Every structure is written in structure tokens, then in C-alpha cells.
Amino acid sequence: MSRPDTGQTPVLRLENIVKTFPGVRALDGVSFAVMPGEVHALMGENGAGKSTLMKVLGGIHQPNEGQIFVEEQATVINTPLEAKAKGIVFIHQELSLAEELSVAENIYLGELPRKSFGRVDWNKLFAETNEILGKLNVSFDAKARVGDLSIANQQMVEIARALTVDAKAVIFDEPTASLTDAEKVVLFDVIADLKSQGVGIIYISHRMEEIFKITDRISVLRDGQYSGTLTTAQTNEDEVTQLMIGRSLDLSRNVSHGELGDVALEVRGLSCGHLYQDISFEVRRGEVVGFYGLVGAGRTEIAETLFGLRDPSAGTILLDGKEVRINSPAEAIAHGISLVPEDRKGQGLVLGMNCRDNMTLPQVDDLKAGPFVAEGAEVAIFDQYRDRLDIRTPGWRQLVGNLSGGNQQKIVIGKWLSMHPNVLILDEPTRGIDVGSKSEIHNLIRDLASQGYAVIVISSEMPEVLHVSDRIIAMYHGELIRTFSSEEVTEDNLIQAISGIRSDKVA
Amino acid sequence: MGALSKFEIGGVLARQGILIAFVLFMIAFTIANQRFLDPDNILGVIRSSAILGVMALGVTFVVISGNLDLSVGSMMSFSTIVVLDLHDKIGPALAIPAMFIMTLALGALIGFLVGYLKLNSLIVTLGMLSAIHGLTLTYSGGKNMDIADKAGTWFSVFGQGSILGIPVPILIFALLAAVLGTMLAKTPFGRKVYAVGGNGVAATFSGIRRARVVFMCYLLSSFCVATAGLIQASRSLGSQNTVGQGLELEVLAAVILGGASLMGGSGTIFKTVIGVLILGFIQNGLLLVGLQFYAQYVVTWIIIILAVWLDIAAKRGRLWSPIA
Ligand SMILES: Nc1ncnc2c1ncn2[C@@H]1O[C@H](COP(=O)(O)OP(=O)(O)OP(=O)(O)O)[C@@H](O)[C@H]1O
Numbered sequence: 028m029s030r031p032d033t034g035q036t037p038v039l040r041l042e043n044i045v046k047t048f049p050g051v052r053a054l055d056g057v058s059f060a061v062m063p064g065e066v067h068a069l070m071g072e073n074g075a076g077k078s079t080l081m082k083v084l085g086g087i088h089q090p091n092e093g094q095i096f097v098e099e100q101a102t103v104i105n106t107p108l109e110a111k112a113k114g115i116v117f118i119h120q121e122l123s124l125a126e127e128l129s130v131a132e133n134i135y136l137g138e139l140p141r142k143s144f145g146r147v148d149w150n151k152l153f154a155e156t157n158e159i160l161g162k163l164n165v166s167f168d169a170k171a172r173v174g175d176l177s178i179a180n181q182q183m184v185e186i187a188r189a190l191t192v193d194a195k196a197v198i199f200d201e202p203t204a205s206l207t208d209a210e211k212v213v214l215f216d217v218i219a220d221l222k223s224q225g226v227g228i229i230y231i232s233h234r235m236e237e238i239f240k241i242t243d244r245i246s247v248l249r250d251g252q253y254s255g256t257l258t259t260a261q262t263n264e265d266e267v268t269q270l271m272i273g274r275s276l277d278l279s280r281n282v283s284h285g286e287l288g289d290v291a292l293e294v295r296g297l298s299c300g301h302l303y304q305d306i307s308f309e310v311r312r313g314e315v316v317g318f319y320g321l322v323g324a325g326r327t328e329i330a331e332t333l334f335g336l337r338d339p340s341a342g343t344i345l346l347d348g349k350e351v352r353i354n355s356p357a358e359a360i361a362h363g364i365s366l367v368p369e370d371r372k373g374q375g376l377v378l379g380m381n382c383r384d385n386m387t388l389p390q391v392d393d394l395k396a397g398p399f400v401a402e403g404a405e406v407a408i409f410d411q412y413r414d415r416l417d418i419r420t421p422g423w424r425q426l427v428g429n430l431s432g433g434n435q436q437k438i439v440i441g442k443w444l445s446m447h448p449n450v451l452i453l454d455e456p457t458r459g460i461d462v463g464s465k466s467e468i469h470n471l472i473r474d475l476a477s478q479g480y481a482v483i484v485i486s487s488e489m490p491e492v493l494h495v496s497d498r499i500i501a502m503y504h505g506e507l508i509r510t511f512s513s514e515e516v517t518e519d520n521l522i523q524a525i526s527g528i529r530s531d532k533v534a
Numbered sequence: 535m536g537a538l539s540k541f542e543i544g545g546v547l548a549r550q551g552i553l554i555a556f557v558l559f560m561i562a563f564t565i566a567n568q569r570f571l572d573p574d575n576i577l578g579v580i581r582s583s584a585i586l587g588v589m590a591l592g593v594t595f596v597v598i599s600g601n602l603d604l605s606v607g608s609m610m611s612f613s614t615i616v617v618l619d620l621h622d623k624i625g626p627a628l629a630i631p632a633m634f635i636m637t638l639a640l641g642a643l644i645g646f647l648v649g650y651l652k653l654n655s656l657i658v659t660l661g662m663l664s665a666i667h668g669l670t671l672t673y674s675g676g677k678n679m680d681i682a683d684k685a686g687t688w689f690s691v692f693g694q695g696s697i698l699g700i701p702v703p704i705l706i707f708a709l710l711a712a713v714l715g716t717m718l719a720k721t722p723f724g725r726k727v728y729a730v731g732g733n734g735v736a737a738t739f740s741g742i743r744r745a746r747v748v749f750m751c752y753l754l755s756s757f758c759v760a761t762a763g764l765i766q767a768s769r770s771l772g773s774q775n776t777v778g779q780g781l782e783l784e785v786l787a788a789v790i791l792g793g794a795s796l797m798g799g800s801g802t803i804f805k806t807v808i809g810v811l812i813l814g815f816i817q818n819g820l821l822l823v824g825l826q827f828y829a830q831y832v833v834t835w836i837i838i839i840l841a842v843w844l845d846i847a848a849k850r851g852r853l854w855s856p857i858a
């Protein structure tokens with residue numbers, strides 16, 4: 028990882044960019060440059076302005092002040108199409124695909140190959156798409172309907188889009204938030220490839236391991252201001268964290284072993300068609316059980332079954348020792364189950380609704396003053412969780428859709444914490460959350476357990492499951508391979524288990 | 535801070551655009567014709583808008599929940615015919631509740647089909663438009679319906695009476711707007727209507743019973759239709775089978791003019807009332823400046839398109855979309 032040659036001209040340069048929204052100064056004079064063949068990380072807390080800065084580059088937002096230079100030529104970028112024409116490709120944090128269309132149509136949207144009379148050349152379209160998909164090593168083909176793909180696969184479609192143009196600069200806004208480790212490897216190969224072709228790459232992520240693995244330089248934003256650039260090879264996580272949040276973090280593995288209470292949730296022989304089979308486990312009060320596995324291992328589907336969204340084909344669910352049938356989320360909530368779902372935009376939030384109303388939505392029937400919603404009580408709940416989770420928003424009236432991705436995720440977490448559930452299920456709880464808040468959320472999960480909550484954490488991030496869980500359940504292709512206690516688990520045996528290798532349980 | 539406050543003014547403009555357009559229309563018409571701002575004229579406009587307005591209140595709920603209701607016009611004809619017919623048969627005191635029950639049953643049927651069976655609301659209510667029309671004609675045998683003793687019935691109070699100088703239809707409209715407006719803005723049910731229309735999946739994930747909410751919206755809509763039918767019947771004391779024909783589009787126009795999104799999840803009762811008044815005053819203003827009655831249909835359409843366009847333009851901050 029060499030330092031970029033200082034004699035080169037940057038592919039992209041931003042000078043003193045200012046961008047305001049009503050009540051928010053999202054970017055406050057940010058300057059920043061990307062060299063050809065460089066992977067440049069952009070880091071910062073949730074709401075620091077990273078996505079906004081990239082949207083300015085991508086022609087989605089117009090800056091109030093400041094200038095953009097493409098290869099040192101002052102440029103105005105009015106629309107995403109203009110950005111693309113100038114060789115700037117933007118892979119968004121929030122997916123923006125047409126669900127009803129095929130993978131191929133999504134990738135070539137707006138520029139489908141044509142035959143005579145303007146007819147779409149489907150053969151060419153599918154062939155070219157499959158070629159790109161081949162490079163990405165994915166499990167679906169060009170004709171698949173995007174809506175049928177998992178979030179991770181949809182992300183791969185977004186990435187495939189970037190490979191169809193002759194790019195000068197490619198922006199990745201948290202591309203790995205929903206990718207598995209295997210998919211990440213593919214993505215990093217793609218990035219290395221682009222880099223060797225002299226493309227400048229801006230890479231936004233909250234994951235330190237990745238940043239240190241693939242980037243050359245790291246620029247940090249803080250509260251909309253540029254706070255510095257570090258050379259990756261000459262710095263460390265602590266220094267970056269300092270620059271981001273002004274303090275360092277204690278990242279030690281602090282699994283506390285408080286007293287375990289009664290079994291709050293027990294699942295016996297649960298199956299759901301081909302999605303998962305014969306799953307049995309229990310969660311005690313005061314315990315965090317982690318579910319680790321690859322995307323598609325059936326973890327989310329188990330959570331959805333417990334939350335009344337899927338009918339199990341066999342097996343029983345017991346809450347506090349009593350067998351229950353859960354037919355709808357409303358019933359699950361009545362039984363004291365909360366689910367932080369994996370797709371915050373699709374399942375977690377009403378984007379056009381304000382922060383407060385989103386947070387209190389599941390309990391709006393209980394927060395009543397006479398026949399009306401007790402708005403004072405709602406504001407109190409919102410304030411409490413805004414402080415506890417450090418949610419950055421100008422106020423509860425802000426529409427959730429206007430918050431940064433990580434702050435949206437915190438609203439979802441606050442929404443379900445405020446239900447004070449008996450059983451709390453979190454599916455990828457820290458997706459898109461910055462390092463500081465992430466460790467706060469991990470601490471919070473541990474706190475909840477020690478307060479007697481029974482917690483299930485589904486995560487594709489090994490450090491996360493290792494960090495928060497008392498026990499870890501490894502799944503592979505819908506099967507429960509093994510349950511590890513926190514003493515016996517190691518990274519190696521965990522990786523083996525989620526690849527389907529059943530090592531005999533050592534005593 | 536200077537830049538911020540400029541943006542805030544922009545935000546206010548975007549939110550209150552319809553209100554501002556309304557004031558501008560009023561000023562323009564007043565300059566064109568002095569009679570426009572005459573209190574009698576104003577009261578007259580509001581009174582003639584009341585039937586449309588009452589229906590628009592219910593449709594607002596349906597639209598915010600993310601659905602359409604194109605059956606309200608023909609359902610209103612049904613209510614009117616039924617209550618007029620029963621008036622002479624069983625007396626007004628029984629005819630009114632009987633008509634309400636029948637109309638609510640129709641609303642419940644639509645609510646069941648759209649809410650619980652999850653059928654497309656456009657198809658269901660478009661079908662209902664013609665099915666209810668058929669039902670009305672079958673019921674009446676195609677004949678006009680008239681009350682025998684028009685002078686002697688207290689039934690006329692809903693359409694023709696007035697209290698303290700204010701016409702009863704306006705009072706009913708105002709009362710219903712206040713009640714339903716409070717319900718939408720302040721109660722848990724109202725909140726759920728917004729959630730279901732804004733993101734149905736997220737609403738389900740929040741434990742909201744979507745089907746029930748949609749069902750209730752259609753039931754409310756049919757309640758408003760029954761009320762509108764009552765006013766209509768009481769005002770004319772006799773009616774054709776097609777009295778509500780075409781009203782579904784005017785109602786929808788008023789709701790959209792008010793700024794509710796057809797995608798669901800946004801709109802308020804207050805805005806719908808403004809939309810109803812704009813439509814009423816524009817139609818009245820056009821008559822006063824001497825436009826032929828039938829030309830109004832076209833002008834109304836143009837105004838709706840303008841309103842929708844300006845609404846979208848305010849949201850994206852320019853008049854046309856830069857994205858192809
Ligand atoms: N359209 C908008 N309207 C109002 N405020 C906005 C809008 N878009 C972004 N913001 C605000 O601008 C700030 C910066 O947001 P941005 O999305 O750039 O953060 P980010 O650094 O990408 O955070 P994350 O790591 O959570 O993705 C936030 O306070 C956000 O609420």
C-alpha cells in the first residue's frame with residue numbers, strides 16, 4: 028500500500044463544500060481529494076455527513092457553497108446521470124433498485140442494449156450481465172427478479188452496476204453492511220481490480236478491519252467538518268477513533284456472567300419448510316444468545332417465525348414454560364417479544380413519518396390519554412432513547428427518512444427497547460452504526476441481559492457475536508450445527524461450524 | 535444562520551403551498567368580480583360544497599391508508615334513493631338508521647375485499663361503482679324517487695334548515711371535519727392509518743393489524759357517504775338514480791388538491807377541507823366571471839394538474855425533474 032504519488036493530479040477534488048438542510052448544517056466547508064489508483068476511506072460518526080458529501084459528488088444534492096473538480100477541471104454536477112457521464116459511479120448506502128425488474132434490467136437501466144426499431148436486445152443484455160455477474164461470483168443470474176434476492180444479493184447487483192461504465196471514480200457507501208465474509212472477499216477483489224486500472228475509490232464504512240485491509244488513506248469527517256487525513260499504513264484504529272469521536276474505546280471482550288434466570292423462551296424441533304429444520308434451543312433471562320451463520324442459513328427466518336410472521340411446519344414454541352402459538356406480530360408483541368428487523372428501510376421504519384411517531388408505533392395503543400395519543404409521553408420516550416442511544420437529529424419532528432443511515436437504525440433499536448420486552452430479538456442490530464455507538468449498543472445489550480431480559484442477537488459479524496453472546500448457536504443451511512458456550516468458542520471452530528462441519532462436541 | 539432561515543421559509547412555502555394558492559385565487563376572483571366576496575356568496579359556496587366535502591373527509595382516510603375509493607359517488611346515489619324511498623314507507627326516524635346500516639354494509643364489503651382479501655382497491659371500488667349503480671337501479675326500478683308530502687316533513691332539516699343563520703349542511707360538514715380531523719391527528723387509530731399507508735410492511739412489523747385499519751377506513755368512508763346522501767336527499771326531497779354520478783372524481787380531486795399523496799401516508803383533514811373549498815370557490819368564481827357551466831369540467835381538471843405539479847415542484851425544489 029504505497030502512498031499515492033504526490034505529483035499526480037487527483038481524479039476528484041472537493042473544495043469548501045457547504046450543504047445545509049432545514050435545521051441542519053450537514054457539511055460545513057469540507058475539502059477532500061482522491062488520487063487515481065487510490066482507495067480512500069471516508070469515516071465519521073453517524074450523521075457526520077459522509078453520505079451527504081457523496082450525494083453532492085453524485086449529483087443528487089447541490090452544494091450551497093464550494094466547488095467540485097474532476098481531474099482538476101471545475102465541474103457542476105446537476106444530476107446522477109451527469110455524474111455517471113463524467114465517470115463518477117455511486118453505489119448507495121440505501122438500495123435503490125427496481126424490485127419488479129430483472130437483475131439485468133436493473134444493471135443497465137436507462138441504457139439497455141438495442142436492436143432495430145428500438146427493441147431491447149435481450150440476448151445481449153443477459154449475456155453481458157452474466158459476464159459481469161461471473162466476475163462477482165454470485166449465486167443468481169441475470170434473469171432473476173431483484174425483489175426475490177436477499178439484501179446482500181441486491182447489494183451485489185448495485186456493485187455490478189458500477190462495473191458497466193468506464194469509471195474514473197467509484198464511491199462505495201457502506202457496501203459491506205449486509206454482505207457475508209465470502210461476498211466481501213469478492214467485493215475487495217473488485218476494488219483491487221478497479222484500483223489497478225487507476226480508478227479512484229472512495230470507500231465509506233464503519234468497519235475498521237476492512238478499512239485497514241483495503242484502503243490507502245483515511246479521511247475523517249466530524250459534525251460536517253473535515254477533521255483530518257491519515258495514511259492507513261502509518262496509523263492505527265485508536266488514532267482513527269480519536270479523530271472521529273475525540274476519545275478512544277474500550278474494545279475488550281467483556282462478557283459478564285451474571286446470574287441466569289428462568290428459561291424465557293424455549294423452541295423444540297421447530298421447522299419451516301425448506302428454510303430451516305428441527306431447531307431446538309432455549310434462552311434464559313439474563314442471557315444473550317448469538318446466532319451466527321452465513322446469509323441464508325435460516326437465522327432471520329427463525330426470528331420471523333418467533334415474531335408471528337411465518338407459520339412453522341413443525342415444532343413448538345414455549346414462553347415462560349407455556350406453549351404458545353404466535354400468528355401475527357401483534358400477538359408476538361402481546362407476548363412480550365420484540366424484533367429489530369434486518370431491513371430498516373423496508374421493515375423497520377415508516378420513512379415519511381417523524382422520529383417520535385416511528386419510535387412509539389408499536390405501543391401507540393397503550394400510550395393514551397383518554398381517547399387520544401398521549402403525545403407528552405411519546406416525547407418523553409423519544410427523548411429518553413435519543414439520549415441513551417445518542418441519536419443525532421434536530422428534533423423529534425424530523426422525518427426519519429432525513430436521518431443518516433446509522434441514526435435511522437438507532438431509531439429502530441429505540442423503538443423496540445422502549446417496549447421493555449421479555450424476549451428481545453435483534454437481527455443485525457449494528458448494521459451501519461459507527462464504532463462509538465456500536466460499542467454503546469453492545470454495552471446496552473449486555474446491560475439489558477443483566478437486567479433480566481432474554482436476548483437473541485443475529486449477526487454476520489463474528490466480533491459482534493463473540494463480544495455480546497453468552498452462548499453462540501452456529502447455523503448452516505437451515506440446520507443448527509452446534510451450540511457453543513462462551514468458554515469453548517474460538518474463531519476457528521465457529522468458522523468450521525457455519526461451513527457445515529460438525530466437529531464432535533468436546534467436553 | 536442566514537442560509538438556514540432562508541431554507542426554513544422555503545420549507546414553509548412547500549408545506550403551505552396549497553393555502554397560498556387558495557389565497558391567490560380568492561384575490562384574483564375578487565378583483566375580477568366584486569360579488570365574489572359577498573357573505574351570501576361565500577356561504578352559498580360552502581353550502582354547495584358540503585356534500586362533496588363530507589364525502590372527501592372519508593376518502594381522505596382511505597387515501598392516506600394507501601388505497602383509493604372510486605365508489606363513493608354511486609354509493610351516495612344509493613343512500614339518497616334508499617332514504618327517500620324508506621321515508622314514506624317507514625317514516626324518517628327509521629329510514630335514516632336503516633339507510634346508514636345498508637350503506638355501512640357496502641363499506642364493510644369493500645373494506646373486507648381490500649383489507650382482508652388484499653385485492654387491489656382501484657379494481658374493487660371501480661367495480662363497486664358500477665355494481666352499486668346496478669343495485670340502486672334495481673332497488674328503485676329505475677324511477678326517480680320522491681317524497682309525497684314535501685312540505686310537511688321534518689326530514690328537510692338536514693339539507694334546508696339552518697341554526698343561528700348557518701345552514702345545517704355546513705354545520706354537519708364542520709362538525710364531521712372537526713371529529714374526523716381530531717381522530718386522524720390525535721388518536722392511535724389515526725396514527726395507524728398513516729403508518730399503514732406510509733409503509734405497510736413496517737406497520738405489520740410494528741404489530742399493527744393492517745387489514746383491520748384498511749377495513750375501518752372504508753367503513754368510515756361509507757359513513758361519510760351515508761351522511762352526504764342524507765343531506766342530498768333532505769335538500770331535494772326527491773332524486774334521480776344518478777345524483778352522485780361523477781362525484782368520486784371531484785372528491786378525489788379535492789383530496790389531492792389538499793395535498794394528500796396518492797401513494798398513501800400523507801395528508802390531513804384540514805388540508806382536505808381547504809381542497810374542497812378551493813374546488814368550490816374556483817367553480818363558483820368561474821361562473822361569476824361568466825364561463826359556461828360545462829367549461830368548468832375542463833378548467834377544474836387543469837387546476838388539479840397545476841396543483842399537483844406545484845406540489846411536486848415544491849417538494850423537489852424545481853419545476854421540472856432533472857432526472858430523465
Ligand atoms: N434530505 C435531508 N434533509 C434533512 N437533513 C438531512 C437530509 N439528508 C441528510 N440530512 C442530515 O445531514 C446530516 C448528515 O447526514 P449523512 O447521511 O451525510 O450522514 P452519514 O455520515 O452518512 O451517517 P451514517 O454513518 O449514519 O450513514 C445528518 O444530520 C442528517 O440528518
Ligand SMILES: [Mg+2]
Nearest residue numbers: 078120431432
Ligand atoms: Mg451514510
